[in-house]
Amino acid sequence: xxxxxxxxxxxxxxxxxxxxxxxxxxxxxxxxxxxxxxxxxxxxxxxxxxxxxxxxxxxxxxxxxxxxxxxxxxxxxxxxxxxxxxxxxxxxxxxxxxxxxxxxxxxxxxxxxxxxxxxxxxxxxxxxxxxxxxxxxxxxxxxxxxxxxxxxxxxxxxxxxxxxxxxxxxxxxxxxxxxxxxxxxxxxxxxxxxxxxxxxxxxxxxxxxxxxxxxxxxxxxxxxxxxxxxxxxxxxxxxxxxxxxxxxxxxxxxxxxxxxxxxxxxxxxxxxxxxxxxxxxxxxxxxxxxxxxxxxxxxxxxxxxxxxxxxxxxxxxxxxxxxxxxxxxxxxxxx
Amino acid sequence: xxxxxxxxxxxxxxxxxxxxxxxxxxxxxxxxxxxxxxxxxxxxxxxxxxxxxxxxxxxxxxxxxxxxxxxxxxxxxxxxxxxxxxxxxxxxxxxxxxxxxxxxxxxxxxxxxxxxxxxxxxxxxxxxxxxxxxxxxxxxxxxxxxxxxxxxxxxxxxxxxxxxxxxxxxxxxxxxxxxxxxxxxxxxxxxxxxxxxxxxxxxxxxxxxxxxxxxxxxxxxxxxxxxxxxxxxxxxxxxxxxxxxxxxxxxxxxxxxxxxxxxxxxxxxxxxxxxxxxxxxxxxxxxxxxxxxxxxxxxxxxxxxxxxxxxxxxxxxxxxxxxxxxxxxxxxxxx
Numbered sequence: 001x002x003x004x005x006x007x008x009x010x011x012x013x014x015x016x017x018x019x020x021x022x023x024x025x026x027x028x029x030x031x032x033x034x035x036x037x038x039x040x041x042x043x044x045x046x047x048x049x050x051x052x053x054x055x056x057x058x059x060x061x062x063x064x065x066x067x068x069x070x071x072x073x074x075x076x077x078x079x080x081x082x083x084x085x086x087x088x089x090x091x092x093x094x095x096x097x098x099x100x101x102x103x104x105x106x107x108x109x110x111x112x113x114x115x116x117x118x119x120x121x122x123x124x125x126x127x128x129x130x131x132x133x134x135x136x137x138x139x140x141x142x143x144x145x146x147x148x149x150x151x152x153x154x155x156x157x158x159x160x161x162x163x164x165x166x167x168x169x170x171x172x173x174x175x176x177x178x179x180x181x182x183x184x185x186x187x188x189x190x191x192x193x194x195x196x197x198x199x200x201x202x203x204x205x206x207x208x209x210x211x212x213x214x215x216x217x218x219x220x221x222x223x224x225x226x227x228x229x230x231x232x233x234x235x236x237x238x239x240x241x242x243x244x245x246x247x248x249x250x251x252x253x254x255x256x257x258x259x260x261x262x263x264x265x266x267x268x269x270x271x272x273x274x275x276x277x278x279x280x281x282x283x284x285x286x287x288x289x290x291x292x293x294x295x296x297x298x299x300x301x302x303x304x305x306x307x308x309x310x311x312x313x314x315x316x317x318x319x320x321x322x323x324x325x326x327x328x329x330x331x332x333x334x335x
Numbered sequence: 336x337x338x339x340x341x342x343x344x345x346x347x348x349x350x351x352x353x354x355x356x357x358x359x360x361x362x363x364x365x366x367x368x369x370x371x372x373x374x375x376x377x378x379x380x381x382x383x384x385x386x387x388x389x390x391x392x393x394x395x396x397x398x399x400x401x402x403x404x405x406x407x408x409x410x411x412x413x414x415x416x417x418x419x420x421x422x423x424x425x426x427x428x429x430x431x432x433x434x435x436x437x438x439x440x441x442x443x444x445x446x447x448x449x450x451x452x453x454x455x456x457x458x459x460x461x462x463x464x465x466x467x468x469x470x471x472x473x474x475x476x477x478x479x480x481x482x483x484x485x486x487x488x489x490x491x492x493x494x495x496x497x498x499x500x501x502x503x504x505x506x507x508x509x510x511x512x513x514x515x516x517x518x519x520x521x522x523x524x525x526x527x528x529x530x531x532x533x534x535x536x537x538x539x540x541x542x543x544x545x546x547x548x549x550x551x552x553x554x555x556x557x558x559x560x561x562x563x564x565x566x567x568x569x570x571x572x573x574x575x576x577x578x579x580x581x582x583x584x585x586x587x588x589x590x591x592x593x594x595x596x597x598x599x600x601x602x603x604x605x606x607x608x609x610x611x612x613x614x615x616x617x618x619x620x621x622x623x624x625x626x627x628x629x630x631x632x633x634x635x636x637x638x639x640x641x642x643x644x645x646x647x648x649x650x651x652x653x654x655x656x657x658x659x660x661x662x663x664x665x666x667x668x669x670x
Contacts, residue, residue, distance in 0.1 A: 006664075012556025012602075013661025017565075032386075036569070037492050038414040038552060039385035039482070047382050050374035053426035053479055054462045057470075079373040091388035093477045095430070127389045127477075131668060135392075137470040142428045142462075144388055144479030147374070157372050217373060221347025230352075234371070267347075326348025329341075333466060 005100040010130030019128065023102070027109040028116075032089065032124040040124035042089055046148040050085035052076060053144035059333040061108070061139055063182040065174070065193030066269075068141055069108035071335060073115035073123075074198050074269060075220065076143040081203040082216040082272065084154040085147025087121035093142040094128045100138055108139070119198035121145070150207050155216045155275075160235035162305035164214055165281035169202060169272040169288050170195065170296040172224055173252040176266035176334050181255065190251045197270035197293050205287050206274070215275035220335055222326040223265040227273055228301075228311050229325045238307025241323075242314045247296045264313075265326050267334045275303065340435040345465030354463065358437070362444040363451075367424065367459040375459035377424055381483040385420035387411060388479035394668040396443070396474055398517040400509070400528030401604075403476055404443035406670060408450035408458075409533050409604060410555065411478040416538040417551040417607065419489040420482025422456035428477040429461070433468045443474070454533035456480070485542050490551045490610075495570035497640035499549055500616035504537060504607040504623050505530065505631040507559055508587040511601035511669050516590065525586045532605035532628050540622050541609070550610035555670060557661040558600040562608055563636075563646050564660045573642025576658075577649045582631045599648075600661050602669045610638065 008015040025034060032040040054075050061068040073090065080087045092112070096105075116123055174195040181192060199218060206213060215235070219227035224246070232239045241264075248256075248263045256263050270293055276284050281299055288294030313323045343350040360369060367375040389410050396403040408425065415422045427447070431440075451458055509530040516527060534553060541548060550570070554562040559581070567574045576599075583591075583598045591598050605628055611619050616634055623629035648658045 007667045008664040010667070011661055011664040013561050013663070014659070016557070017660065035491065035493065036565075037418060039387035039418040039420065041418065041484070041489060042384050042386055044379070044382040044384060047379040049377050049379060051377055051424055051426060051481060052374035052460050053428045053477070055428040055430050055464045055477060057430060057464045057466050083372060083374040083376065085374065089386055091386060091479045093388045093390040095390050095392060095475055125387050129390045129392045131392050131472065135472040135668070136475070137466065140430055140471070140475065142388070142390060142477035144426045146386060146481065149376070154376060156370065158370065222351070226348050324349070325352065326346055328348070329343040329346040332342045332345070
């Protein structure tokens with residue numbers, strides 16, 4: 001095998017087969033994938049499913065706390081679990097720039113394998129395209145995922161109710177700032193690492209507890225502010241957030257002040273926003289805090305219905321301001 | 336709305352929402368998609384499913400007979416239907432280069448809508464990323480698809496049997512030559528058009544007839560030669576093809592002679608290879624010929640078991656030669 005990816009690795013012919021058999025299968029081997037037919041065959045236990053996709057174009061592909069492979073698995077897993085589903089199978093589509101180092105591909109595949117193990121999901125089908133040098137920037141990954149619904153009442157962005165508490169599972173902005181700092185070569189005194197992680201353990205525990213979960217979302221691109229605005233509009237409620245209650249590390253806060261960013265607009269890749277009746281909020285918070293990635297969980301706001309679909313932030317200095325979805329683009333290619 | 340795609344269209348914020356609501360949804364609106372949650376929720380009738388993915392990087396994105404949008408829908412539909420499945424839902428992931436013309440995006444979306452209608456499938460979930468100018472070449476599309484199995488004995492590349500007839504649904508090489516000619520600015524006397532089309536009608540009719548279908552595959556990248564080699568190896572059989580029986584148009588044959596290509600290695604995007612007991616071959620052939628895209632169907636070979644996984648071609652001049660999978664890359668970015 002060469003030490004770089006060549007156009008012929010994407011031909012569908014001999015080198016593609018060697019790439020699949022010698023590079024991909026050792027990481028992802030499972031019965032559905034290994035048949036190498038045009039589709040993977042799966043038998044589901046539940047015909048009610050969730051189906052999602054995301055493409056990943058993050059720059060750089062390696063960043064503190066993760067890489068594009070870990071991101072591609074966790075991002076799609078998280079889109080399934082916040083819908084109340086158990087991930088069953090992922091597809092992976094690679095678009096690789098000619099000349100990409102095979103060693104880097106191995107690191108990314110190992111990282112995908114590890115993330116899939118953490119999320120208890122298999123990669124069951126895939127595709128590889130190779131484009132000429134300059135036609136893509138190193139490597140893009142698409143993952144799609146299928147999950148079986150674990151509940152008859154799946155949470156939805158349109159289901160926020162009057163009196164709901166809004167709970168955030170941890171600190172904001174770590175992913176976006178880590179990637180941006182890595183890309184721009186900015187060094188902070190303390191390393192800022194991406195939070196990229198599967199949320200499955202937390203969402204499973206919340207569902208297992210039989211809580212009345214109204215909304216679960218992961219605030220990725222556009223950050224918490226955009227996600228909460230989407231929920232407010234879908235549910236036709238007003239949402240009040242308390243800036244002082246929103247967990248942000250000192251490092252991210254400092255970086256944001258330096259760079260003129262607001263942490264509520266920065267992408268996260270391992271955070272959960274939960275809407276749940278206020279009476280169950282403490283129980284949900286206690287469940288989140290049992291997990292390492294939930295140890296900084298906090299109640300950050302509440303819901304008022306009927307509303308106009310607006311989000312209000314009670315600021316650190318005591319006033320209120322309306323916060324909108326992200327306007328423009330602060331940080332391209334963050335995921 | 337701007338007339339080009341800007342980075343902010345991929346931010347996840349306001350412009351992304353406008354792009355989804357004003358551009359995507361008018362083409363693809365359906366209940367699963369329109370909820371705009373992180374995943375689409377589907378209820379399947381059959382828990383036995385097929386799941387597949389492909390990315391599309393074809394250059395140019397518009398070519399005689401189709402475009403990247405039609406290709407992205409048909410390619411994934413075909414990977415499902417050759418597995419004996421009825422397509423239920425597709426995901427679509429767009430990676431768009433900053434500056435891409437919105438008018439071109441509209442043409443591609445209309446083309447996807449039309450192809451999805453022909454294949455009787457819905458686009459239920461999606462994602463859009465925008466990368467800086469120069470980081471991708473115009474537009475890449477990934478589609479993943481879910482299908483419900485229509486048979487308890489799904490065809491498989493590993494299921495070719497002794498005595499099977501090999502049937503091809505039409506002429507070879509039209510897609511690859513059409514794209515290549517378009518890219519290189521080569522004009523032939525007669526226009527060569529891509530064959531890109533969903534195979535669902537043919538595969539449904541074959542399944543409905545209750546035939547004992549052993550293998551169905553669509554010979555895309557790597558062409559017929561690579562696909563038949565894969566089947567020979569998976570099934571541990573030898574396969575004999577008759578060059579004179581393989582349908583190729585005069586135009587494609589002429590283009591291949593001019594350019595030094597062999598039609599059996601050129602990509603197709605609307606062709607079916609079927610392996611079926613010889614006793615049912617005439618019935619299968621008659622079914623294929625009922626459809627416009629099957630009118631040139633022909634029996635092109637047979638299977639001998641036990642074998643070594645080799646493919647033999649009886650040449651036009653009467654000899655036999657072993658044909659291998661595609662070696663190297665003749666035509667990059669053909670799909």
